[in-house]
Amino acid sequence: MKKIIITVVVILIFAIIAIYCKFILGLASQMANPKVSTLEKEMSWEKEHKLWGDYDDYEKEDYIVKGLNDYDLHVTLVKNPIPSDKYVIISHGFKSNRYGAVKYVDxxxxxxxxxIIYDMRDHGENAKATVSLGQFESEDLYKLIEDTYNRYGNIKLGLHGESMGAATSLMLLAKKPKVDFVVADCGFDNLYDLIHTSYSVAKVGFVLPSVNTAMKLRYGYDMKKTSPKDALVGNEVPVCFxxxxxxxxxxxxxxxxxxxxxxxxxELHLVPNAAHAQSREVLGKAEYRGIIGDFLNNIDFK
Structure with a gap:
Protein backbone atom coordinates (compact mmCIF):
# COMPACT_ATOMS: atom_id res chain seq x y z
CA MET A 1 0.00 0.00 0.00
CA LYS A 2 2.82 2.41 0.89
CA LYS A 3 4.47 1.86 -2.51
CA ILE A 4 1.16 2.51 -4.26
CA ILE A 5 0.70 5.78 -2.38
CA ILE A 6 4.25 6.90 -3.22
CA THR A 7 3.70 5.98 -6.87
CA VAL A 8 0.44 7.96 -6.99
CA VAL A 9 2.08 10.98 -5.34
CA VAL A 10 4.98 10.90 -7.81
CA ILE A 11 2.56 10.63 -10.74
CA LEU A 12 0.55 13.57 -9.39
CA ILE A 13 3.70 15.67 -8.95
CA PHE A 14 4.82 14.99 -12.51
CA ALA A 15 1.29 15.68 -13.79
CA ILE A 16 1.21 19.04 -11.96
CA ILE A 17 4.64 19.93 -13.32
CA ALA A 18 3.55 19.00 -16.85
CA ILE A 19 0.36 21.07 -16.57
CA TYR A 20 2.31 24.04 -15.18
CA CYS A 21 4.90 23.83 -17.97
CA LYS A 22 2.15 23.66 -20.61
CA PHE A 23 0.48 26.69 -19.04
CA ILE A 24 3.76 28.63 -19.01
CA LEU A 25 4.58 27.73 -22.61
CA GLY A 26 1.07 28.75 -23.60
CA LEU A 27 1.51 32.20 -22.05
CA ALA A 28 4.89 32.62 -23.73
CA SER A 29 3.46 31.57 -27.08
CA GLN A 30 0.69 34.18 -26.82
CA MET A 31 3.38 36.86 -27.00
CA ALA A 32 5.99 35.24 -29.22
CA ASN A 33 3.58 33.61 -31.71
CA PRO A 34 0.34 35.62 -31.49
CA LYS A 35 -2.72 35.27 -33.70
CA VAL A 36 -2.39 38.36 -35.86
CA SER A 37 -4.88 40.35 -37.89
CA THR A 38 -5.10 40.15 -41.67
CA LEU A 39 -4.65 43.10 -44.02
CA GLU A 40 -8.34 42.83 -44.91
CA LYS A 41 -9.48 43.03 -41.28
CA GLU A 42 -7.23 46.01 -40.55
CA MET A 43 -8.50 47.81 -43.64
CA SER A 44 -12.11 47.12 -42.64
CA TRP A 45 -11.50 48.35 -39.08
CA GLU A 46 -9.79 51.54 -40.25
CA LYS A 47 -12.62 52.29 -42.66
CA GLU A 48 -15.32 51.57 -40.07
CA HIS A 49 -13.65 54.00 -37.69
CA LYS A 50 -13.20 56.61 -40.45
CA LEU A 51 -9.40 56.43 -40.21
CA TRP A 52 -8.64 55.25 -43.75
CA GLY A 53 -8.77 58.81 -45.08
CA ASP A 54 -7.44 59.46 -48.58
CA TYR A 55 -5.13 56.45 -48.60
CA ASP A 56 -6.60 54.96 -51.78
CA ASP A 57 -5.90 58.17 -53.70
CA TYR A 58 -2.15 58.29 -53.04
CA GLU A 59 0.46 56.87 -55.37
CA LYS A 60 2.10 53.85 -53.72
CA GLU A 61 4.96 51.46 -54.28
CA ASP A 62 5.29 48.02 -52.68
CA TYR A 63 8.65 46.34 -52.13
CA ILE A 64 10.49 43.96 -49.81
CA VAL A 65 13.34 44.89 -47.48
CA LYS A 66 15.71 42.42 -45.83
CA GLY A 67 15.55 42.76 -42.04
CA LEU A 68 17.50 40.96 -39.32
CA ASN A 69 19.05 37.72 -40.64
CA ASP A 70 17.63 38.49 -44.12
CA TYR A 71 14.05 38.26 -42.89
CA ASP A 72 11.68 39.64 -45.55
CA LEU A 73 9.65 42.73 -44.56
CA HIS A 74 6.74 43.77 -46.77
CA VAL A 75 6.89 47.54 -47.23
CA THR A 76 4.71 50.20 -48.88
CA LEU A 77 5.89 53.67 -49.80
CA VAL A 78 3.02 56.18 -49.83
CA LYS A 79 4.18 59.05 -52.00
CA ASN A 80 3.35 62.64 -51.17
CA PRO A 81 1.51 64.31 -54.10
CA ILE A 82 4.02 67.15 -53.82
CA PRO A 83 7.65 65.99 -54.29
CA SER A 84 9.42 66.05 -50.93
CA ASP A 85 12.69 64.97 -49.31
CA LYS A 86 10.90 64.30 -46.01
CA TYR A 87 10.13 60.69 -45.06
CA VAL A 88 8.61 59.00 -42.01
CA ILE A 89 8.61 55.27 -41.21
CA ILE A 90 5.45 54.27 -39.34
CA SER A 91 5.52 51.11 -37.19
CA HIS A 92 2.21 49.49 -36.25
CA GLY A 93 1.08 47.82 -33.03
CA PHE A 94 0.97 44.23 -31.71
CA LYS A 95 -1.20 41.87 -33.81
CA SER A 96 -1.81 44.61 -36.41
CA ASN A 97 -0.04 45.19 -39.76
CA ARG A 98 0.90 47.99 -42.13
CA TYR A 99 -2.75 48.84 -42.76
CA GLY A 100 -3.04 49.56 -39.05
CA ALA A 101 -0.59 52.41 -39.66
CA VAL A 102 -2.78 54.02 -42.34
CA LYS A 103 -4.58 56.13 -39.70
CA TYR A 104 -1.43 58.26 -39.40
CA VAL A 105 -0.68 58.67 -43.11
CA ASP A 106 -2.97 61.63 -43.86
CA ILE A 116 6.72 54.27 -45.32
CA ILE A 117 4.46 51.68 -43.72
CA TYR A 118 5.51 48.05 -43.30
CA ASP A 119 4.58 44.72 -41.77
CA MET A 120 6.63 44.05 -38.65
CA ARG A 121 7.97 40.52 -38.21
CA ASP A 122 5.33 37.77 -38.00
CA HIS A 123 2.64 40.29 -39.00
CA GLY A 124 0.78 41.07 -42.22
CA GLU A 125 2.18 39.34 -45.29
CA ASN A 126 5.47 38.43 -43.62
CA ALA A 127 6.51 34.85 -42.86
CA LYS A 128 6.01 33.38 -39.41
CA ALA A 129 8.69 34.46 -36.94
CA THR A 130 9.24 35.07 -33.24
CA VAL A 131 7.75 38.32 -31.95
CA SER A 132 9.86 40.05 -29.28
CA LEU A 133 7.88 43.33 -29.08
CA GLY A 134 10.97 45.42 -29.67
CA GLN A 135 14.28 43.56 -29.58
CA PHE A 136 14.30 41.78 -32.94
CA GLU A 137 11.93 44.37 -34.41
CA SER A 138 14.32 47.25 -33.72
CA GLU A 139 17.02 45.35 -35.63
CA ASP A 140 14.57 45.03 -38.55
CA LEU A 141 13.79 48.73 -38.35
CA TYR A 142 17.48 49.59 -38.42
CA LYS A 143 17.79 47.63 -41.68
CA LEU A 144 14.73 49.41 -43.06
CA ILE A 145 16.31 52.78 -42.25
CA GLU A 146 19.47 51.78 -44.09
CA ASP A 147 17.41 50.68 -47.07
CA THR A 148 15.46 53.95 -47.04
CA TYR A 149 18.62 56.04 -47.33
CA ASN A 150 19.99 53.73 -50.03
CA ARG A 151 16.77 54.04 -52.05
CA TYR A 152 15.98 57.72 -51.64
CA GLY A 153 19.37 59.34 -51.07
CA ASN A 154 19.88 62.56 -49.13
CA ILE A 155 16.62 62.76 -47.20
CA LYS A 156 15.23 63.84 -43.85
CA LEU A 157 13.83 60.91 -41.90
CA GLY A 158 11.61 60.49 -38.84
CA LEU A 159 9.99 57.56 -37.08
CA HIS A 160 6.45 57.12 -35.79
CA GLY A 161 5.30 54.14 -33.77
CA GLU A 162 2.13 52.93 -32.07
CA SER A 163 2.28 50.67 -28.98
CA MET A 164 4.72 47.87 -29.93
CA GLY A 165 5.78 50.06 -32.84
CA ALA A 166 6.50 52.93 -30.44
CA ALA A 167 8.56 50.66 -28.18
CA THR A 168 10.44 49.38 -31.24
CA SER A 169 11.21 52.91 -32.44
CA LEU A 170 12.46 53.90 -28.98
CA MET A 171 14.51 50.70 -28.57
CA LEU A 172 16.23 51.54 -31.85
CA LEU A 173 17.59 54.79 -30.43
CA ALA A 174 20.18 52.85 -28.42
CA LYS A 175 21.82 52.05 -31.78
CA LYS A 176 22.17 55.79 -32.60
CA PRO A 177 20.40 55.61 -35.95
CA LYS A 178 20.41 58.45 -38.45
CA VAL A 179 16.93 59.81 -37.74
CA ASP A 180 15.73 63.34 -37.09
CA PHE A 181 12.86 62.65 -34.67
CA VAL A 182 10.58 60.02 -33.15
CA VAL A 183 6.86 60.21 -32.39
CA ALA A 184 5.99 57.47 -29.85
CA ASP A 185 2.27 56.88 -29.36
CA CYS A 186 1.32 54.76 -26.31
CA GLY A 187 4.59 52.85 -25.99
CA PHE A 188 5.63 50.88 -22.90
CA ASP A 189 8.78 51.51 -20.85
CA ASN A 190 9.77 47.88 -20.12
CA LEU A 191 8.13 44.69 -21.42
CA TYR A 192 8.71 42.64 -18.26
CA ASP A 193 7.16 45.35 -16.09
CA LEU A 194 4.23 45.72 -18.49
CA ILE A 195 3.43 41.99 -18.42
CA HIS A 196 3.90 41.89 -14.65
CA THR A 197 1.23 44.56 -14.26
CA SER A 198 -1.12 42.65 -16.56
CA TYR A 199 -0.52 39.31 -14.84
CA SER A 200 -0.91 40.87 -11.40
CA VAL A 201 -4.37 42.11 -12.33
CA ALA A 202 -5.20 38.55 -13.39
CA LYS A 203 -3.74 37.23 -10.08
CA VAL A 204 -1.04 35.20 -11.85
CA GLY A 205 1.94 37.52 -11.39
CA PHE A 206 3.90 34.73 -9.70
CA VAL A 207 4.29 32.86 -13.02
CA LEU A 208 6.11 35.70 -14.83
CA PRO A 209 9.67 34.58 -13.94
CA SER A 210 8.86 31.17 -15.40
CA VAL A 211 7.36 32.74 -18.52
CA ASN A 212 10.49 34.86 -18.98
CA THR A 213 12.66 31.77 -18.60
CA ALA A 214 10.59 30.09 -21.31
CA MET A 215 11.08 33.15 -23.50
CA LYS A 216 14.84 32.97 -23.09
CA LEU A 217 15.10 29.22 -23.64
CA ARG A 218 12.53 28.78 -26.40
CA TYR A 219 12.43 32.13 -28.18
CA GLY A 220 15.86 33.61 -27.53
CA TYR A 221 15.11 36.86 -25.72
CA ASP A 222 14.77 38.26 -22.24
CA MET A 223 11.65 40.40 -21.67
CA LYS A 224 13.57 42.50 -19.15
CA LYS A 225 15.87 43.64 -21.96
CA THR A 226 12.97 44.86 -24.08
CA SER A 227 13.31 48.18 -22.32
CA PRO A 228 12.74 51.49 -24.12
CA LYS A 229 13.51 53.41 -20.93
CA ASP A 230 17.01 51.91 -20.88
CA ALA A 231 17.50 52.46 -24.61
CA LEU A 232 16.70 56.16 -24.12
CA VAL A 233 19.57 56.77 -21.71
CA GLY A 234 21.94 59.15 -23.48
CA ASN A 235 19.54 59.67 -26.40
CA GLU A 236 19.59 63.08 -28.06
CA VAL A 237 17.08 62.48 -30.86
CA PRO A 238 13.95 64.62 -30.21
CA VAL A 239 10.96 62.54 -29.11
CA CYS A 240 7.27 63.43 -29.02
CA PHE A 241 5.36 61.15 -26.66
CA GLU A 267 7.32 66.52 -25.29
CA LEU A 268 4.49 64.55 -23.69
CA HIS A 269 0.89 64.95 -24.81
CA LEU A 270 -1.77 63.16 -22.78
CA VAL A 271 -5.07 62.80 -24.63
CA PRO A 272 -8.24 62.90 -22.50
CA ASN A 273 -10.75 60.07 -22.99
CA ALA A 274 -8.43 58.11 -25.29
CA ALA A 275 -8.00 54.40 -24.54
CA HIS A 276 -5.10 52.34 -25.87
CA ALA A 277 -4.01 53.41 -29.37
CA GLN A 278 -7.06 55.66 -29.74
CA SER A 279 -5.44 59.10 -29.56
CA ARG A 280 -5.59 59.63 -33.34
CA GLU A 281 -9.24 58.57 -33.43
CA VAL A 282 -10.26 60.71 -30.45
CA LEU A 283 -8.39 63.82 -31.55
CA GLY A 284 -9.18 63.62 -35.25
CA LYS A 285 -6.74 64.15 -38.11
CA ALA A 286 -6.33 67.92 -37.77
CA GLU A 287 -5.66 68.04 -34.03
CA TYR A 288 -3.35 65.02 -34.13
CA ARG A 289 -1.50 66.58 -37.05
CA GLY A 290 -1.29 69.78 -35.04
CA ILE A 291 0.56 68.03 -32.21
CA ILE A 292 3.11 66.61 -34.63
CA GLY A 293 3.40 69.86 -36.57
CA ASP A 294 4.01 71.92 -33.44
CA PHE A 295 6.60 69.40 -32.26
CA LEU A 296 8.43 69.61 -35.58
CA ASN A 297 8.38 73.41 -35.38
CA ASN A 298 9.76 73.25 -31.83
CA ILE A 299 12.73 71.19 -32.99
CA ASP A 300 13.16 73.44 -36.05
CA PHE A 301 12.58 70.56 -38.45
CA LYS A 302 12.20 71.89 -42.00
Missing amino acids: SYIDLGFNC IHGEADTFILPENSQVNKAATEGYS
Missing part, protein backbone atom coordinates in the same frame (compact mmCIF):
# COMPACT_ATOMS: atom_id res chain seq x y z
CA SER A 107 -1.50 63.69 -41.03
CA TYR A 108 2.03 63.20 -42.34
CA ILE A 109 1.05 63.73 -45.97
CA ASP A 110 -0.45 67.08 -44.92
CA LEU A 111 2.87 67.92 -43.24
CA GLY A 112 4.75 67.23 -46.46
CA PHE A 113 6.09 63.73 -45.77
CA ASN A 114 6.35 60.59 -47.82
CA CYS A 115 5.18 57.71 -45.62
CA ILE A 242 1.58 60.82 -27.11
CA HIS A 243 -0.56 58.73 -24.77
CA GLY A 244 -4.26 58.32 -24.06
CA GLU A 245 -5.18 59.24 -20.50
CA ALA A 246 -7.78 56.43 -20.47
CA ASP A 247 -5.27 53.77 -21.58
CA THR A 248 -5.59 50.85 -19.16
CA PHE A 249 -3.47 48.42 -21.21
CA ILE A 250 -0.28 50.47 -21.31
CA LEU A 251 -0.70 53.09 -18.61
CA PRO A 252 0.20 56.72 -19.40
CA GLU A 253 2.90 56.51 -16.74
CA ASN A 254 4.93 54.47 -19.22
CA SER A 255 5.37 57.49 -21.48
CA GLN A 256 6.15 59.65 -18.46
CA VAL A 257 8.94 57.24 -17.49
CA ASN A 258 10.28 57.21 -21.04
CA LYS A 259 10.21 60.99 -21.24
CA ALA A 260 12.21 61.22 -18.02
CA ALA A 261 14.76 58.76 -19.40
CA THR A 262 15.65 60.59 -22.61
CA GLU A 263 18.25 63.36 -22.56
CA GLY A 264 17.28 65.15 -25.75
CA TYR A 265 14.34 67.45 -26.42
CA SER A 266 11.01 65.79 -25.64
Whole structure:
Protein backbone atom coordinates (compact mmCIF):
# COMPACT_ATOMS: atom_id res chain seq x y z
CA MET A 1 0.00 0.00 0.00
CA LYS A 2 2.82 2.41 0.89
CA LYS A 3 4.47 1.86 -2.51
CA ILE A 4 1.16 2.51 -4.26
CA ILE A 5 0.70 5.78 -2.38
CA ILE A 6 4.25 6.90 -3.22
CA THR A 7 3.70 5.98 -6.87
CA VAL A 8 0.44 7.96 -6.99
CA VAL A 9 2.08 10.98 -5.34
CA VAL A 10 4.98 10.90 -7.81
CA ILE A 11 2.56 10.63 -10.74
CA LEU A 12 0.55 13.57 -9.39
CA ILE A 13 3.70 15.67 -8.95
CA PHE A 14 4.82 14.99 -12.51
CA ALA A 15 1.29 15.68 -13.79
CA ILE A 16 1.21 19.04 -11.96
CA ILE A 17 4.64 19.93 -13.32
CA ALA A 18 3.55 19.00 -16.85
CA ILE A 19 0.36 21.07 -16.57
CA TYR A 20 2.31 24.04 -15.18
CA CYS A 21 4.90 23.83 -17.97
CA LYS A 22 2.15 23.66 -20.61
CA PHE A 23 0.48 26.69 -19.04
CA ILE A 24 3.76 28.63 -19.01
CA LEU A 25 4.58 27.73 -22.61
CA GLY A 26 1.07 28.75 -23.60
CA LEU A 27 1.51 32.20 -22.05
CA ALA A 28 4.89 32.62 -23.73
CA SER A 29 3.46 31.57 -27.08
CA GLN A 30 0.69 34.18 -26.82
CA MET A 31 3.38 36.86 -27.00
CA ALA A 32 5.99 35.24 -29.22
CA ASN A 33 3.58 33.61 -31.71
CA PRO A 34 0.34 35.62 -31.49
CA LYS A 35 -2.72 35.27 -33.70
CA VAL A 36 -2.39 38.36 -35.86
CA SER A 37 -4.88 40.35 -37.89
CA THR A 38 -5.10 40.15 -41.67
CA LEU A 39 -4.65 43.10 -44.02
CA GLU A 40 -8.34 42.83 -44.91
CA LYS A 41 -9.48 43.03 -41.28
CA GLU A 42 -7.23 46.01 -40.55
CA MET A 43 -8.50 47.81 -43.64
CA SER A 44 -12.11 47.12 -42.64
CA TRP A 45 -11.50 48.35 -39.08
CA GLU A 46 -9.79 51.54 -40.25
CA LYS A 47 -12.62 52.29 -42.66
CA GLU A 48 -15.32 51.57 -40.07
CA HIS A 49 -13.65 54.00 -37.69
CA LYS A 50 -13.20 56.61 -40.45
CA LEU A 51 -9.40 56.43 -40.21
CA TRP A 52 -8.64 55.25 -43.75
CA GLY A 53 -8.77 58.81 -45.08
CA ASP A 54 -7.44 59.46 -48.58
CA TYR A 55 -5.13 56.45 -48.60
CA ASP A 56 -6.60 54.96 -51.78
CA ASP A 57 -5.90 58.17 -53.70
CA TYR A 58 -2.15 58.29 -53.04
CA GLU A 59 0.46 56.87 -55.37
CA LYS A 60 2.10 53.85 -53.72
CA GLU A 61 4.96 51.46 -54.28
CA ASP A 62 5.29 48.02 -52.68
CA TYR A 63 8.65 46.34 -52.13
CA ILE A 64 10.49 43.96 -49.81
CA VAL A 65 13.34 44.89 -47.48
CA LYS A 66 15.71 42.42 -45.83
CA GLY A 67 15.55 42.76 -42.04
CA LEU A 68 17.50 40.96 -39.32
CA ASN A 69 19.05 37.72 -40.64
CA ASP A 70 17.63 38.49 -44.12
CA TYR A 71 14.05 38.26 -42.89
CA ASP A 72 11.68 39.64 -45.55
CA LEU A 73 9.65 42.73 -44.56
CA HIS A 74 6.74 43.77 -46.77
CA VAL A 75 6.89 47.54 -47.23
CA THR A 76 4.71 50.20 -48.88
CA LEU A 77 5.89 53.67 -49.80
CA VAL A 78 3.02 56.18 -49.83
CA LYS A 79 4.18 59.05 -52.00
CA ASN A 80 3.35 62.64 -51.17
CA PRO A 81 1.51 64.31 -54.10
CA ILE A 82 4.02 67.15 -53.82
CA PRO A 83 7.65 65.99 -54.29
CA SER A 84 9.42 66.05 -50.93
CA ASP A 85 12.69 64.97 -49.31
CA LYS A 86 10.90 64.30 -46.01
CA TYR A 87 10.13 60.69 -45.06
CA VAL A 88 8.61 59.00 -42.01
CA ILE A 89 8.61 55.27 -41.21
CA ILE A 90 5.45 54.27 -39.34
CA SER A 91 5.52 51.11 -37.19
CA HIS A 92 2.21 49.49 -36.25
CA GLY A 93 1.08 47.82 -33.03
CA PHE A 94 0.97 44.23 -31.71
CA LYS A 95 -1.20 41.87 -33.81
CA SER A 96 -1.81 44.61 -36.41
CA ASN A 97 -0.04 45.19 -39.76
CA ARG A 98 0.90 47.99 -42.13
CA TYR A 99 -2.75 48.84 -42.76
CA GLY A 100 -3.04 49.56 -39.05
CA ALA A 101 -0.59 52.41 -39.66
CA VAL A 102 -2.78 54.02 -42.34
CA LYS A 103 -4.58 56.13 -39.70
CA TYR A 104 -1.43 58.26 -39.40
CA VAL A 105 -0.68 58.67 -43.11
CA ASP A 106 -2.97 61.63 -43.86
CA SER A 107 -1.50 63.69 -41.03
CA TYR A 108 2.03 63.20 -42.34
CA ILE A 109 1.05 63.73 -45.97
CA ASP A 110 -0.45 67.08 -44.92
CA LEU A 111 2.87 67.92 -43.24
CA GLY A 112 4.75 67.23 -46.46
CA PHE A 113 6.09 63.73 -45.77
CA ASN A 114 6.35 60.59 -47.82
CA CYS A 115 5.18 57.71 -45.62
CA ILE A 116 6.72 54.27 -45.32
CA ILE A 117 4.46 51.68 -43.72
CA TYR A 118 5.51 48.05 -43.30
CA ASP A 119 4.58 44.72 -41.77
CA MET A 120 6.63 44.05 -38.65
CA ARG A 121 7.97 40.52 -38.21
CA ASP A 122 5.33 37.77 -38.00
CA HIS A 123 2.64 40.29 -39.00
CA GLY A 124 0.78 41.07 -42.22
CA GLU A 125 2.18 39.34 -45.29
CA ASN A 126 5.47 38.43 -43.62
CA ALA A 127 6.51 34.85 -42.86
CA LYS A 128 6.01 33.38 -39.41
CA ALA A 129 8.69 34.46 -36.94
CA THR A 130 9.24 35.07 -33.24
CA VAL A 131 7.75 38.32 -31.95
CA SER A 132 9.86 40.05 -29.28
CA LEU A 133 7.88 43.33 -29.08
CA GLY A 134 10.97 45.42 -29.67
CA GLN A 135 14.28 43.56 -29.58
CA PHE A 136 14.30 41.78 -32.94
CA GLU A 137 11.93 44.37 -34.41
CA SER A 138 14.32 47.25 -33.72
CA GLU A 139 17.02 45.35 -35.63
CA ASP A 140 14.57 45.03 -38.55
CA LEU A 141 13.79 48.73 -38.35
CA TYR A 142 17.48 49.59 -38.42
CA LYS A 143 17.79 47.63 -41.68
CA LEU A 144 14.73 49.41 -43.06
CA ILE A 145 16.31 52.78 -42.25
CA GLU A 146 19.47 51.78 -44.09
CA ASP A 147 17.41 50.68 -47.07
CA THR A 148 15.46 53.95 -47.04
CA TYR A 149 18.62 56.04 -47.33
CA ASN A 150 19.99 53.73 -50.03
CA ARG A 151 16.77 54.04 -52.05
CA TYR A 152 15.98 57.72 -51.64
CA GLY A 153 19.37 59.34 -51.07
CA ASN A 154 19.88 62.56 -49.13
CA ILE A 155 16.62 62.76 -47.20
CA LYS A 156 15.23 63.84 -43.85
CA LEU A 157 13.83 60.91 -41.90
CA GLY A 158 11.61 60.49 -38.84
CA LEU A 159 9.99 57.56 -37.08
CA HIS A 160 6.45 57.12 -35.79
CA GLY A 161 5.30 54.14 -33.77
CA GLU A 162 2.13 52.93 -32.07
CA SER A 163 2.28 50.67 -28.98
CA MET A 164 4.72 47.87 -29.93
CA GLY A 165 5.78 50.06 -32.84
CA ALA A 166 6.50 52.93 -30.44
CA ALA A 167 8.56 50.66 -28.18
CA THR A 168 10.44 49.38 -31.24
CA SER A 169 11.21 52.91 -32.44
CA LEU A 170 12.46 53.90 -28.98
CA MET A 171 14.51 50.70 -28.57
CA LEU A 172 16.23 51.54 -31.85
CA LEU A 173 17.59 54.79 -30.43
CA ALA A 174 20.18 52.85 -28.42
CA LYS A 175 21.82 52.05 -31.78
CA LYS A 176 22.17 55.79 -32.60
CA PRO A 177 20.40 55.61 -35.95
CA LYS A 178 20.41 58.45 -38.45
CA VAL A 179 16.93 59.81 -37.74
CA ASP A 180 15.73 63.34 -37.09
CA PHE A 181 12.86 62.65 -34.67
CA VAL A 182 10.58 60.02 -33.15
CA VAL A 183 6.86 60.21 -32.39
CA ALA A 184 5.99 57.47 -29.85
CA ASP A 185 2.27 56.88 -29.36
CA CYS A 186 1.32 54.76 -26.31
CA GLY A 187 4.59 52.85 -25.99
CA PHE A 188 5.63 50.88 -22.90
CA ASP A 189 8.78 51.51 -20.85
CA ASN A 190 9.77 47.88 -20.12
CA LEU A 191 8.13 44.69 -21.42
CA TYR A 192 8.71 42.64 -18.26
CA ASP A 193 7.16 45.35 -16.09
CA LEU A 194 4.23 45.72 -18.49
CA ILE A 195 3.43 41.99 -18.42
CA HIS A 196 3.90 41.89 -14.65
CA THR A 197 1.23 44.56 -14.26
CA SER A 198 -1.12 42.65 -16.56
CA TYR A 199 -0.52 39.31 -14.84
CA SER A 200 -0.91 40.87 -11.40
CA VAL A 201 -4.37 42.11 -12.33
CA ALA A 202 -5.20 38.55 -13.39
CA LYS A 203 -3.74 37.23 -10.08
CA VAL A 204 -1.04 35.20 -11.85
CA GLY A 205 1.94 37.52 -11.39
CA PHE A 206 3.90 34.73 -9.70
CA VAL A 207 4.29 32.86 -13.02
CA LEU A 208 6.11 35.70 -14.83
CA PRO A 209 9.67 34.58 -13.94
CA SER A 210 8.86 31.17 -15.40
CA VAL A 211 7.36 32.74 -18.52
CA ASN A 212 10.49 34.86 -18.98
CA THR A 213 12.66 31.77 -18.60
CA ALA A 214 10.59 30.09 -21.31
CA MET A 215 11.08 33.15 -23.50
CA LYS A 216 14.84 32.97 -23.09
CA LEU A 217 15.10 29.22 -23.64
CA ARG A 218 12.53 28.78 -26.40
CA TYR A 219 12.43 32.13 -28.18
CA GLY A 220 15.86 33.61 -27.53
CA TYR A 221 15.11 36.86 -25.72
CA ASP A 222 14.77 38.26 -22.24
CA MET A 223 11.65 40.40 -21.67
CA LYS A 224 13.57 42.50 -19.15
CA LYS A 225 15.87 43.64 -21.96
CA THR A 226 12.97 44.86 -24.08
CA SER A 227 13.31 48.18 -22.32
CA PRO A 228 12.74 51.49 -24.12
CA LYS A 229 13.51 53.41 -20.93
CA ASP A 230 17.01 51.91 -20.88
CA ALA A 231 17.50 52.46 -24.61
CA LEU A 232 16.70 56.16 -24.12
CA VAL A 233 19.57 56.77 -21.71
CA GLY A 234 21.94 59.15 -23.48
CA ASN A 235 19.54 59.67 -26.40
CA GLU A 236 19.59 63.08 -28.06
CA VAL A 237 17.08 62.48 -30.86
CA PRO A 238 13.95 64.62 -30.21
CA VAL A 239 10.96 62.54 -29.11
CA CYS A 240 7.27 63.43 -29.02
CA PHE A 241 5.36 61.15 -26.66
CA ILE A 242 1.58 60.82 -27.11
CA HIS A 243 -0.56 58.73 -24.77
CA GLY A 244 -4.26 58.32 -24.06
CA GLU A 245 -5.18 59.24 -20.50
CA ALA A 246 -7.78 56.43 -20.47
CA ASP A 247 -5.27 53.77 -21.58
CA THR A 248 -5.59 50.85 -19.16
CA PHE A 249 -3.47 48.42 -21.21
CA ILE A 250 -0.28 50.47 -21.31
CA LEU A 251 -0.70 53.09 -18.61
CA PRO A 252 0.20 56.72 -19.40
CA GLU A 253 2.90 56.51 -16.74
CA ASN A 254 4.93 54.47 -19.22
CA SER A 255 5.37 57.49 -21.48
CA GLN A 256 6.15 59.65 -18.46
CA VAL A 257 8.94 57.24 -17.49
CA ASN A 258 10.28 57.21 -21.04
CA LYS A 259 10.21 60.99 -21.24
CA ALA A 260 12.21 61.22 -18.02
CA ALA A 261 14.76 58.76 -19.40
CA THR A 262 15.65 60.59 -22.61
CA GLU A 263 18.25 63.36 -22.56
CA GLY A 264 17.28 65.15 -25.75
CA TYR A 265 14.34 67.45 -26.42
CA SER A 266 11.01 65.79 -25.64
CA GLU A 267 7.32 66.52 -25.29
CA LEU A 268 4.49 64.55 -23.69
CA HIS A 269 0.89 64.95 -24.81
CA LEU A 270 -1.77 63.16 -22.78
CA VAL A 271 -5.07 62.80 -24.63
CA PRO A 272 -8.24 62.90 -22.50
CA ASN A 273 -10.75 60.07 -22.99
CA ALA A 274 -8.43 58.11 -25.29
CA ALA A 275 -8.00 54.40 -24.54
CA HIS A 276 -5.10 52.34 -25.87
CA ALA A 277 -4.01 53.41 -29.37
CA GLN A 278 -7.06 55.66 -29.74
CA SER A 279 -5.44 59.10 -29.56
CA ARG A 280 -5.59 59.63 -33.34
CA GLU A 281 -9.24 58.57 -33.43
CA VAL A 282 -10.26 60.71 -30.45
CA LEU A 283 -8.39 63.82 -31.55
CA GLY A 284 -9.18 63.62 -35.25
CA LYS A 285 -6.74 64.15 -38.11
CA ALA A 286 -6.33 67.92 -37.77
CA GLU A 287 -5.66 68.04 -34.03
CA TYR A 288 -3.35 65.02 -34.13
CA ARG A 289 -1.50 66.58 -37.05
CA GLY A 290 -1.29 69.78 -35.04
CA ILE A 291 0.56 68.03 -32.21
CA ILE A 292 3.11 66.61 -34.63
CA GLY A 293 3.40 69.86 -36.57
CA ASP A 294 4.01 71.92 -33.44
CA PHE A 295 6.60 69.40 -32.26
CA LEU A 296 8.43 69.61 -35.58
CA ASN A 297 8.38 73.41 -35.38
CA ASN A 298 9.76 73.25 -31.83
CA ILE A 299 12.73 71.19 -32.99
CA ASP A 300 13.16 73.44 -36.05
CA PHE A 301 12.58 70.56 -38.45
CA LYS A 302 12.20 71.89 -42.00
